[in-house]
Amino acid sequence: MPDPIQTVLVVDDEPHSVAAMRMALEDDFNVLEAANAEEAWRLMEDHWVQVLISDQRMPDKTGIELLTEVRDRWPETVRIIVTGYTETNDMIQAINDAGIYQFITKPWHPDQLLMAVRNATRLFSLARDHERITLEMRYLGNTASRKLEERRRIAQAGLGFDHVLRGPNSPLNATIGLARQYASFDVPVLITGEPGTGKTDMARAMHYGSLRADRPFFELNCAGLSDEVLAAELFGMKRGAVPGMAQTKVGLFQKADRGTLFLNGIDTLSDAMQIALLRIAQEGAFQPVGGHETLTTGVRLLTGSHCDLREKADDGVFRQDLYHALAVVELQVPPLRARGDDVAILAERFLHDIAQEHGKPVRGMAKPALDFLAGYDWPGNMPELRNEVTRMLILAQDMTLGPELISRHILQSGPKGATPVAGDVCRLEGTLKERVELMEMRILGETLTRLKWNKSKAATELGLSRVGLRAKLDRYGIEPHAAVSEED
Structure with a gap:
C-alpha cells in the first residue's frame, strides 16, 4: 500500500513567493497556503501538517515568532524558515527560539527547496516511528524489547543533529x-x-x-x-x-x-x-x-x-x-575546553548511560562536582570525560556523585572560573610569593575536597597540625562546598 501523500503548509505574505513554492512542491506533496500567521494557525488546526515553511518577514508576526508558537502546540511538525538573513547569530537565535530544522536563504532554487522538504518529511516519519517504538516497549517482554531497542536506536540516530x-x-x-x-x-x-x-x-x-x-x-x-x-x-x-x-x-x-x-x-x-x-x-x-x-x-x-x-x-x-x-x-x-557550558550536560548523560550499562543506580552529580569538571581543559576531549565519569561511578558509594570522587589532577585545576595551576604552572602570574600561595591554596582545596573535608586526615596527609591547617584555611578563606559537611 503506497504511503499517504504528506502535507506541507507554506506561509508568506507575497503571493508570487507562495506560488513559486507551490510549483516546486505540488508534484510530491499536498500544499496548503497562508498569507499570514493567523491564516496559518487556522490551517494547522484543520489539517495534519508534517512540514511548515514560513517566510521570516511578515507584517503581523515574524516567521520565528510563528514557528515558536507552532512548536509549543504541534511539536512534531518540522519547521523550516525562508529568510534573507544569513548572519550566524541570527541562525543560532532562531534555532534556539523556534527549534527550526533548516534555514533556506533567498534566493532559493526549487531543487533546494524540494530536497529540504523531503528531508523534513523523512525526519517527521522517523520521529513518529521513535514515538511508536517507545510506547510499544512499555508493554513487550524482554525478547521483543531487545529487538525494539535496536529499532529505537536506529530511529534516534535518524534524528540526526538533535x-x-x-x-x-x-x-x-x-x-x-x-x-x-x-x-x-x-x-x-x-x-x-x-x-x-x-x-x-x-x-x-x-x-x-x-x-x-x-x-x-x-x-x-x-x-x-x-x-x-x-x-x-x-x-x-x-x-x-x-x-x-x-x-x-x-x-x-x-x-x-x-x-x-x-x-x-x-x-x-x-x-x-x-x-x-x-x-x-x-x-x-x-x-x-x-x-x-x-x-x-x-x-x-x-x-x-x-x-x-x-x-x-x-x-x-x-x-x-x-x-x-x-x-x-x-x-x-x-574542542571540549571551548564548550565549558556543555561539560555538565555531557557528564550527566555519560553518567546515566554508563550507570544503565553496568546496572548501578545513581541520581546524578552534585553541583560542586560539575563545577570541577567544567573547570578542567580536557585535552583528551569527550573520551577523557567519559573515562572520568566511569571512574567516578565505580568509586561512588552514594546515589549522588560528589567532587571527592574526581581525579586529583582535575581537582587541582580548580572549579569553573578558577585560575589554572596544576599541569601548567607557567600560566600563573604575579610574584614568586603570590604564585606559591596560589599553588598552596589549590592543593589545600584539592586535598580537603578529595577527603570530604576530614581535617584530621588532610592535616596528616599534608604534614600539618590541626591548628596549622586551620590557620591556612582562615588565611586563604577556604570553605567547604555547601553540599559538604565538615568532619574532624
Missing part, C-alpha cells in the same frame, strides 16, 4: 547550523577537530539529514592502520590475494554504495593511499586488492582530520588536489 548533545548557547550550535545546510547538498565535506571532539557524530548526523538517510552509513578511522589493512578495508580483497585468505572480502566502498562513508584521520594517509583515494573522489573508481577489474561506487565521502589539512597541503605534506577534492566545504568542530 542527537548531538549540547547546551542552548553552545559554540557547537554554529557548526551544526552550517552542517544542516551542507547535509542537503551531495558534496564531500571535510570535518576538522581534535581527536575525541565528536567528528563521527557530526558525520552521522549529516548522513541522516541528507537524502541518503535510508541508505547505509559506515565509518573508519584511518589513523594507525597500515596501507595493506586500509586497502583491504576500503577496497575489498579477492580470494587468494593473501595466503590463507579463503574468501572474498567486500570493502567499505562497496558496502556504502549510494550511502555515506566517513573516513576519519585522513591526515595520516600515506602517499600511495592518497593517490588511491583521489581516484575515488574524482571518478568513483577503485580496484579490490588482488583484483584486476575496476569497480565503481556512488558513495558520498565525508572525511575527518585531526589537524589543519589546508596547512599540510600548503606545506606539501598532503596532496593539494586531494585536499580540494575532499574539502568542497569544511566544518570545524570545537
Whole structure:
C-alpha cells in the first residue's frame, strides 16, 4: 500500500513567493497556503501538517515568532524558515527560539527547496516511528524489547543533529547550523577537530539529514592502520590475494554504495593511499586488492582530520588536489575546553548511560562536582570525560556523585572560573610569593575536597597540625562546598 501523500503548509505574505513554492512542491506533496500567521494557525488546526515553511518577514508576526508558537502546540511538525538573513547569530537565535530544522536563504532554487522538504518529511516519519517504538516497549517482554531497542536506536540516530548533545548557547550550535545546510547538498565535506571532539557524530548526523538517510552509513578511522589493512578495508580483497585468505572480502566502498562513508584521520594517509583515494573522489573508481577489474561506487565521502589539512597541503605534506577534492566545504568542530557550558550536560548523560550499562543506580552529580569538571581543559576531549565519569561511578558509594570522587589532577585545576595551576604552572602570574600561595591554596582545596573535608586526615596527609591547617584555611578563606559537611 503506497504511503499517504504528506502535507506541507507554506506561509508568506507575497503571493508570487507562495506560488513559486507551490510549483516546486505540488508534484510530491499536498500544499496548503497562508498569507499570514493567523491564516496559518487556522490551517494547522484543520489539517495534519508534517512540514511548515514560513517566510521570516511578515507584517503581523515574524516567521520565528510563528514557528515558536507552532512548536509549543504541534511539536512534531518540522519547521523550516525562508529568510534573507544569513548572519550566524541570527541562525543560532532562531534555532534556539523556534527549534527550526533548516534555514533556506533567498534566493532559493526549487531543487533546494524540494530536497529540504523531503528531508523534513523523512525526519517527521522517523520521529513518529521513535514515538511508536517507545510506547510499544512499555508493554513487550524482554525478547521483543531487545529487538525494539535496536529499532529505537536506529530511529534516534535518524534524528540526526538533535542527537548531538549540547547546551542552548553552545559554540557547537554554529557548526551544526552550517552542517544542516551542507547535509542537503551531495558534496564531500571535510570535518576538522581534535581527536575525541565528536567528528563521527557530526558525520552521522549529516548522513541522516541528507537524502541518503535510508541508505547505509559506515565509518573508519584511518589513523594507525597500515596501507595493506586500509586497502583491504576500503577496497575489498579477492580470494587468494593473501595466503590463507579463503574468501572474498567486500570493502567499505562497496558496502556504502549510494550511502555515506566517513573516513576519519585522513591526515595520516600515506602517499600511495592518497593517490588511491583521489581516484575515488574524482571518478568513483577503485580496484579490490588482488583484483584486476575496476569497480565503481556512488558513495558520498565525508572525511575527518585531526589537524589543519589546508596547512599540510600548503606545506606539501598532503596532496593539494586531494585536499580540494575532499574539502568542497569544511566544518570545524570545537574542542571540549571551548564548550565549558556543555561539560555538565555531557557528564550527566555519560553518567546515566554508563550507570544503565553496568546496572548501578545513581541520581546524578552534585553541583560542586560539575563545577570541577567544567573547570578542567580536557585535552583528551569527550573520551577523557567519559573515562572520568566511569571512574567516578565505580568509586561512588552514594546515589549522588560528589567532587571527592574526581581525579586529583582535575581537582587541582580548580572549579569553573578558577585560575589554572596544576599541569601548567607557567600560566600563573604575579610574584614568586603570590604564585606559591596560589599553588598552596589549590592543593589545600584539592586535598580537603578529595577527603570530604576530614581535617584530621588532610592535616596528616599534608604534614600539618590541626591548628596549622586551620590557620591556612582562615588565611586563604577556604570553605567547604555547601553540599559538604565538615568532619574532624
